[in-house]
Amino acid sequence: MPSTRTARLRLLPTTPQERKLHKLADAAAKAWNEVNYLRRQQFFAKQGVDLRGTYREVYRKYRDVLKVNVGQVLNKNNEAWLSFFALLAKLNAGELHMKKVSPPGYWKDRLLGKRVKRLIVRSDRYYVEPINDGEGYIVLKDFGMRVRYAGVIKWSGKQGRLEIVYERGRWFAYLTVEVGKPAKPRQYVRGTYDRIQIRQPRGNKRAFIDVGISNLFAVVIEGSDKAILIKGTPLKAEYFWWKRQKALYQSVRDVRRNLGLPWAEWHRRYLRALWKMRERLRHYRNTAVRGLAEMLWESGVSEVYVGYPEDIAHDQQSEYVVSVWGYRRLVQRLAEVLAEYGIKLYVVDEHSTSRACSICGEIHENGRVYRGLYVCRKFGVALNADVNAARNIAANLGFETPAPRRIETYYPTSNGLTPKRGNGRDPHSAAPAL
Ligand SMILES: [Zn+2]
Structure with a gap:
């Protein structure tokens, strides 16, 4: 590194x-x-x-x-x-x-x-x-x-x-x-620190992370029945807000240009929106990464395994995926911050982790249902689909994680990660996972 x-x-x-x-x-x-x-x-x-x-x-x-x-x-x-x-x-x-x-x-x-x-x-x-x-x-x-x-x-x-x-x-x-x-x-x-590792890990647990869009990070930790979700929805909202502003300024600019009216001011507004969007997204991403690193450290984690999502990385190079999410940049940033805590990060293959069932191990057709829920067709229980994927990353590597009894959900805001319970958008974030 x-x-x-x-x-x-x-x-x-x-x-x-x-x-x-x-x-x-x-x-x-x-x-x-x-x-x-x-x-x-x-x-x-x-x-x-x-x-x-x-x-x-x-x-x-x-x-x-x-x-x-x-x-x-x-x-x-x-x-x-x-x-x-x-x-x-x-x-x-x-x-x-x-x-x-x-x-x-x-x-x-x-x-x-x-x-x-x-x-x-x-x-x-x-x-x-x-x-x-x-x-x-x-x-x-x-x-x-x-x-x-x-x-x-x-x-x-x-x-x-x-x-x-x-x-x-x-x-x-x-x-x-x-x-x-x-x-x-x-x-x-001369800065504050002369080495990257500032703290020592408090334990030697492993954490397994699924990286995604509606949940930026879904995390399960070895030996813990608590799962952590860091929501991506604030980034999404931020992105769509600025995207609309940009489109507005752009279209006014272009109409004015075509009519021979002064237009440069509208172009400047467009550029400002573009800059703001980048700054805000960067801020939210950093907040999410810092907050997660702190939580992992407090939970005694010393190694982190992050799934590499083949589907998102390859098939959907949409503007949204690249600018909001940027897997490579996000994981790189996470690795850098974790290094400050003495925590190592490894990227691992995420083969079929989103389709397989982490409860019974089978692949259920239509296991993934609405609003990010995964249902085990064998036992008829449901859990958050991204937590399911994170558990599968662990299972693929030969580690068992306890069935999650609770999920803690956090939102990146302009000043840190905020825990949220029973919000309207994700009905399963506060409910028992199983
Ligand atoms: Zn199942």
Whole structure:
């Protein structure tokens, strides 16, 4: 598991600093767009993309303004092309469940024609001067700037590249840290922790988790007759709310454009909704993950087995599944947070865990009935379908979990996980499971 973490800090530049940041970030975007343009030309002309030649050409052009940091922008573009080529190879080999892949895009808003402002600073061309736990300065050596920041740096270690991004009128710094890795004083970031594992597991139980959409996580724990559900419904609601806002702004924008009326304001609203949606979903996901990690730790869990749902991962690459849920990102995040508790996460095959019955072991046709309920046709008992799947993950691995007597349901909210009993949406969440 990689030990790299990213701190997100709010930058508070003075007015002259801000002017300078705009200029630099704009130059970085231009460099990205230029090298990307050359590469796209070569790609579409089927000439083969000359990563080196184009790199040199653009490097020379921007080195006066951006110094060595232009190389960071070009490296990032290299990475984007290399992962595009890797995807393309997979697509051609028929290993991808997508119809097409696109070459890297521009740092630009297509409609407004405005460049996306993003400056990348090489790992040895800046340093951090904390004042206290929540603020300090970032010193950009090549640009003679010392910019104030606000935000907590959680991890200590060797600093990686720094990305400075202009988002919705604010500047943010994304600082990557290789946690615990020693470095020279001015390339060592001091945070609260110098190692990822902060706590020790309290026991050595195993937990088995089914990841899904209406229940983000359905959890059963070895030796425990309590099952845990972390609901995905707040994310769903959030997603559909912003989706509607986006559609509204988009359609007003397009009508106004077609009529020759001013439309840019509506495009900005659309972009704002897009940003808000991403931020909110990220917040809810993190809340769910943090809350679950805490609960697992308190229950004495030291190992977690997460099912890899083949059906969702492959067949339904819908916008909803990707943007709200994003299995890979969700599980990656869970693994990272669990590591802080000393809990290991393993992804396991989830073959037929949603169809099989965890009570009698058979596969009942139509076992899964309405509203996420699974009914054992043999004994005529019902339990939550996702809890059933989680129990099957355990059973597939040779572990027995006690028949769940109660299910605890939690909702991610804007401030933490809230337990909920007897809600109207899921009639089975509070009822005895069997
Ligand atoms: Zn059964």
